[in-house]
Amino acid sequence: MPVIYVHDKPFQPYISQEEISTRVQEIAHTIEKDYRGKIPLFIAVLNGSFMFASDLFKALNNPAEICFIKLASYKGTRSSGHLITSIGLDVDLIGRDVIVLEDIVDTGKTMTGFLPQLLHQQPASLKVCTLLYKQEATRYPVSIDYRGFIIPDKFVVGYGLDYDGLGRNLSAIYQLAE
Numbered sequence: 001m002p003v004i005y006v007h008d009k010p011f012q013p014y015i016s017q018e019e020i021s022t023r024v025q026e027i028a029h030t031i032e033k034d035y036r037g038k039i040p041l042f043i044a045v046l047n048g049s050f051m052f053a054s055d056l057f058k059a060l061n062n063p064a065e066i067c068f069i070k071l072a073s074y075k076g077t078r079s080s081g082h083l084i085t086s087i088g089l090d091v092d093l094i095g096r097d098v099i100v101l102e103d104i105v106d107t108g109k110t111m112t113g114f115l116p117q118l119l120h121q122q123p124a125s126l127k128v129c130t131l132l133y134k135q136e137a138t139r140y141p142v143s144i145d146y147r148g149f150i151i152p153d154k155f156v157v158g159y160g161l162d163y164d165g166l167g168r169n170l171s172a173i174y175q176l177a178e
Contacts, residue, residue: 004174007163009176009177011167012175013174013175014175015149017159017171027148028056028060029059031129032061038097040064041067041096043069043091045100045114047168049102049131050168052103052131052159067089067091093121097125098126099128100126101129102128103132105130105134105138128143128145130144131149132151132173133148133149134152151175156175156176157174159172
C-alpha cells in the first residue's frame with residue numbers, strides 16, 4: 001500500500017484490510033460465545049464506526065439488534081474535548097444486554113461522557129467494543145471489553161475514520177506520516 005494524501009497530509013499504510021477482517025471475525029466469535037442464548041443490542045457510534053459495525057454485525061451468527069447514535073469530539077486531527085450528541089438514541093435499554101461499538105477510543109472522554117447516560121437507562125449489562133484503542137493517550141479510564149488493535153497515539157484514517165470528512169472510504173487503516 002503506497003503513501004496517500006488526505007487533504008494536505010501524508011498517511012502511510014498501517015493496518016491492512018486482511019488484518020482488520022481477521023480481527024473482526026475473532027471479535028464476533030468471542031461475542032457469540034459470551035452472548036449465547038441472549039439477543040444483544042449493539043449501539044454503533046457514528047460516523048466512524050459504520051464500517052466496523054457493519055462488518056462485525058455481518059460476522060455474527062447469533063441473533064442481535066443494532067441501532068446508531070451520533071457523538072462527536074473531533075475537529076481536524078485533535079479532540080475538541082467536548083462531547084456533542086447530534087443524533088440521539090431512540091431505543092429502550094431497560095433490561096437489555098448492550099454493546100457500544102466504537103471505531104476508536106483514545107482519551108476516553110467520549111465514552112466517559114456517554115456510558116453514564118446509558119447506565120441511567122438500566123441495561124442488564126453494558127460493554128464497550130472498539131476496533132482501535134490508543135492506550136497511551138487515555139486520560140479518562142474506560143473499561144474496554146472487546147478490542148481489535150492497540151495502536152500508538154498517532155492520527156489514523158480509513159475504515160470509517162476520517163480527517164475532516166475524507167478518508168472514511170479506505171478499506172485499510174493509514175497512519176499520519178512523520
